[in-house]
Amino acid sequence: MAAADLAGSDTLLTFAVSRGRLLARARGDWTCQNARELEAGLARLAHASRQSPRVSIDMSGVTAFDTFGAWLVERLRRDIAAAGGKLAVAGISAVNRALLDEMAAVSHREPPAPPAGPRFALPDTVGALAALRGDAAAFLVMAGALVEASARAIRRPRSFRLTSTVHQFDRVAWQAVPIILMITFLIGAIIAQQGFFQFRRFGADLYVVNMIGFLIMREIGVLLVAIMVAGRTGSSYTAELGSMKMREEIDALKTMGFDPVEILILPRVLVIVLALPALTFIGSMAALFGAGLVAVFYAGMSPDLYISQLREAISLDHFKVGLIKAPFIGAVIGIIACAEGLKVRGSAASLGEHTTTSVVKSIFMIIVLDGLFALFFSGIGM
Amino acid sequence: MAAGNATAPPIVRVRDLTVGFGAKNVLEGVSLDVRPREILGVVGGSGSGKSVLMRTIIGLLPKRAGSVELFGHDVDRLDAAELRLVERRFGVLFQHGALFSSLTVMENIQFQMREVLDLSQRLLDEIAVAKLEMVGLSAADGRKWPAELSGGMTKRAAMARALALDPEFVFLDEPTSGLDPISAGEVDDMIATLQATLGLTVFMVTHDLESLRTVCDRIVVIADGGIVADGTMADMARHQHPWVKSYFRGRRGEAFVAPAGRK
Numbered sequence: 355m356a357a358a359d360l361a362g363s364d365t366l367l368t369f370a371v372s373r374g375r376l377l378a379r380a381r382g383d384w385t386c387q388n389a390r391e392l393e394a395g396l397a398r399l400a401h402a403s404r405q406s407p408r409v410s411i412d413m414s415g416v417t418a419f420d421t422f423g424a425w426l427v428e429r430l431r432r433d434i435a436a437a438g439g440k441l442a443v444a445g446i447s448a449v450n451r452a453l454l455d456e457m458a459a460v461s462h463r464e465p466p467a468p469p470a471g472p473r474f475a476l477p478d479t480v481g482a483l484a485a486l487r488g489d490a491a492a493f494l495v496m497a498g499a500l501v502e503a504s505a506r507a508i509r510r511p512r513s514f515r516l517t518s519t520v521h522q523f524d525r526v527a528w529q530a531v532p533i534i535l536m537i538t539f540l541i542g543a544i545i546a547q548q549g550f551f552q553f554r555r556f557g558a559d560l561y562v563v564n565m566i567g568f569l570i571m572r573e574i575g576v577l578l579v580a581i582m583v584a585g586r587t588g589s590s591y592t593a594e595l596g597s598m599k600m601r602e603e604i605d606a607l608k609t610m611g612f613d614p615v616e617i618l619i620l621p622r623v624l625v626i627v628l629a630l631p632a633l634t635f636i637g638s639m640a641a642l643f644g645a646g647l648v649a650v651f652y653a654g655m656s657p658d659l660y661i662s663q664l665r666e667a668i669s670l671d672h673f674k675v676g677l678i679k680a681p682f683i684g685a686v687i688g689i690i691a692c693a694e695g696l697k698v699r700g701s702a703a704s705l706g707e708h709t710t711t712s713v714v715k716s717i718f719m720i721i722v723l724d725g726l727f728a729l730f731f732s733g734i735g736m
Numbered sequence: 737m738a739a740g741n742a743t744a745p746p747i748v749r750v751r752d753l754t755v756g757f758g759a760k761n762v763l764e765g766v767s768l769d770v771r772p773r774e775i776l777g778v779v780g781g782s783g784s785g786k787s788v789l790m791r792t793i794i795g796l797l798p799k800r801a802g803s804v805e806l807f808g809h810d811v812d813r814l815d816a817a818e819l820r821l822v823e824r825r826f827g828v829l830f831q832h833g834a835l836f837s838s839l840t841v842m843e844n845i846q847f848q849m850r851e852v853l854d855l856s857q858r859l860l861d862e863i864a865v866a867k868l869e870m871v872g873l874s875a876a877d878g879r880k881w882p883a884e885l886s887g888g889m890t891k892r893a894a895m896a897r898a899l900a901l902d903p904e905f906v907f908l909d910e911p912t913s914g915l916d917p918i919s920a921g922e923v924d925d926m927i928a929t930l931q932a933t934l935g936l937t938v939f940m941v942t943h944d945l946e947s948l949r950t951v952c953d954r955i956v957v958i959a960d961g962g963i964v965a966d967g968t969m970a971d972m973a974r975h976q977h978p979w980v981k982s983y984f985r986g987r988r989g990e991a992f993v994a995p996a997g998r999k
């Protein structure tokens with residue numbers, strides 16, 4: 355080894371040319387911890403082998419050897435062979451030789467595709483619109499299956515899952531009451547404060563009460579509650595059904611001869627359809643109460659005046675408009691949430707994705723539906 | 737087959753271990769050593785506590801009494817950072833695979849390598865393919881998602897992940913269950929090869945008599961909340977405990993023990 359540190363002077367690998375042969379000497383731990391240096395050193399060795407393609411490597415100084423080291427030696431052998439040369443491995447223990455042979459059996463015929471990194475594309479609006487058609491179809495299929503299941507449940511009331519429905523109602527409606535009360539109360543108060551603040555300049559204090567009244571009864575109450583329910587209940591429906599789907603629980607139900615729509619989805623959708631009008635009513639009352647407190651303490655209106663003005667402003671029609679919309683919106687939230695849940699495939703990421711989609715789609719559809727109802731109600735003069 | 741080295745300090749040392757849930761103790765006063773370079777087979781009836789023993793040694797379940805030493809360190813005395821270093825020295829194959837569902841098989845195998853080692857992407861890919869092929873999968877399988885694998889493929893992929901860092905010691909919970917007998921034989925061969933080449937120590941929970949016969953140096957039997965038998969396949973053939981008797985000398989076991997005296 356005349357010129358031992360001619361080219362490579364690592365502690366792990368040294369090599370030099372002697373009498374037309376490239377002689378390399380390996381030392382130390384050829385293990386995963388040193389893989390980076392080994393890879394670099396061996397790349398230099400492979401490069402040097404272009405000049406002298408007959409290479410031999412002496413492994414007798416190797417103190418530890420693992421798959422990483424073995425693969426790097428095997429890779430070197432292949433690189434040299436591909437360039438028409440030959441690698442002789444000497445001084446290797448029988449045990450390490452066996453590992454090297456194991457690596458020689460690795461084919462690497464198909465190079466692995468580079469892993470698809472995260473793509474940062476702009477949100478694809480056109481694609482999203484196109485997907486809407488598929489969603490509409492899925493929605494209709496689910497709605498149809500639900501109608502069929504409820505027809506069956508009506509014919510055989512005993513098959514209806516009452517316990518499950520009551521349990522769901524407790525979760526969806528009863529436990530949502532505090533948060534709904536709080537949010538609608540605050541929003542009612544905020545709208546009132548803004549209204550009084552802006553309209554006082556025109557001396558239109560009294561009309562603020564009219565605005566509050568029909569805004570809350572017709573729109574704000576039901577919209578706020580629907581959005582809360584979509585976020586709170588819709589997402590949990592999707593996650594529940596999605597994880598059942600992932601663990602093949604839904605397949606198990608089917609093979610036992612049950613209809614998952616009847617057992618899992620009908621009670622859930624039914625509950626949300628019943629819960630939404632009830633929560634809307636409670637929410638609207640809380641909002642009116644919040645607005646009333648602002649009217650009394652901020653705008654200095656007497657409670658009697660607020661109530662009588664409210665009574666004048668709100669007709670039964672306004673009240674009905676809000677409550678008629680609620681069950682339809684509830685059905686849409688429930689159906690979208692369940693349909694998304696059933697679309698979940700294998701991975702945890704897919705579960706997260708569909709849960710998000712469920713909420714986003716529900717909120718979008720709530721607003722669209724609200725717009726359609728607005729057209730409808732003004733058409734019939736309500 | 738390299739027999740366990742009886743004089744070297746044990747890799748795992750369990751003393752008087754008691755583990756339970758609620759009012760019931762699943763394991764009571766279990767003591768066990770796993771010696772360097774041995775392949776230890778752990779058998780026992782379903783629900784006897786094999787997985788519980790494994791999970792307690794790994795530190796996933798709390799113990800009610802007793803001590804666990806890994807690589808000579810009492811796990812209760814290590815701080816979080818030291819524990820992490822110890823944990824990197826062993827690989828685990830869970831009974832149900834426990835592959836990360838949002839990563840491809842390839843990424844599952846590379847996950848720990850990427851975290852712990854400083855490697856080029858090329859080397860990461862090549863090593864991952866090598867590991868896949870060692871367990872009998874192909875590079876094409878590496879691109880699949882865990883949800884797209886068959887039961888046996890899941891086992892193999894999880895095995896490849898357990899071996900990703902070339903650990904000194906692996907815990908395998910039923911490595912051959914769900915595989916056809918030929919593939920199971922290949923897995924056994926692979927475990928034996930790795931044991932011979934890497935000097936791997938193996939703690940293997942299994943129901944597979946063939947694995948016990950061909951690769952295990954030592955067998956312990958768990959029943960009634962404790963270890964009731966400890967020895968080689970030949971010792972098992974002579975053992976008098978009723979469960980051991982019916983397991984190794986029952987209709988299924990007979991074929992394996994009868995021509996023994998050899999092993």
Ligand SMILES: Nc1ncnc2c1ncn2[C@@H]1O[C@H](COP(=O)(O)OP(=O)(O)OP(=O)(O)O)[C@@H](O)[C@H]1O
Pocket residue numbers: 757762780781782783784785786787788789831
């Ligand atoms: N997280 C847990 N909570 C309560 N009990 C548990 C828990 N994990 C296990 N057990 C109980 O501990 C006992 C032993 O379970 P373990 O999973 O160890 O069985 P096993 O020997 O691995 O069986 P198998 O061969 O079927 O895998 C069982 O009775 C089981 O019900």
Ligand SMILES: [Mg+2]
Pocket residue numbers: 786787788831909
């Ligand atoms: Mg188990």
